[in-house]
């Protein structure tokens with residue numbers, strides 16, 4: 001131990017910087033603060049947060065702000081490491097909300113808790129995924145069909161079986177893939193699922209192929225141009241064997257041409 005001591009409190013048992021122990025230095029230097037006027041932009045429909053030009057965390061609460069939203073708004077001294085921050089909401093209004101944070105942090109070998117007040121402006125904006133959905137935009141179509149081109153039995157029974165089979169696949173996929181599903185339409189010969197993400201559609205279709213032993217055909221059609229590039233719509237046709245779903249009663253039926261959905 002050196003014979004140097006803190007010029008404020010006189011302690012000798014802690015490392016000194018510019019003559020001050022970490023405690024006395026921390027008392028005189030802001031360790032955590034708020035820069036400017038933080039704003040959080042979120043989608044009122046799905047809860048996604050806007051980060052730069054992108055939307056993240058779709059499915060988060062559209063009303064509650066959590067540590068995941070608030071803690072990143074803190075500015076910290078370069079030698080500070082935040083351990084955790086606990087937030088409680090104070091009295092504010094919907095557009096300008098106030099939070100009180102108890103920030104547990106590490107600074108120069110010691111831990112301490114600092115209180116900070118955080119005003120946050122909250123803005124609502126419809127995220128890109130929700131605006132695409134509301135415009136019935138899609139890039140991929142998954143057709144879920146029986147094995148036969150011909151309808152065997154009532155369309156309703158077929159649809160029920162196909163729906164149950166496809167649902168067992170869907171419930172086990174990544175949330176990110178499920179969110180790509182925009183809407184679906186019934187067809188006499190099965191279901192058409194419309195998706196806003198072709199890669200997610202391909203992943204789901206391939207998973208269904210292996211889980212249900214289905215046959216999968218992929219085809220693309222030029223749909224138009226967007227931002228100077230050709231845009232294709234990809235159709236994944238899944239033919240689900242009867243073994244994957246409960247049996248259907250044999251009966252009359254007729255072949256119905258596949259009508260690919262149009263933009264409503």
Ligand SMILES: [Zn+2]
Nearest residue numbers: 006009021024
């Ligand atoms: Zn001191």
Ligand SMILES: [Zn+2]
Nearest residue numbers: 043046127130
């Ligand atoms: Zn949204």
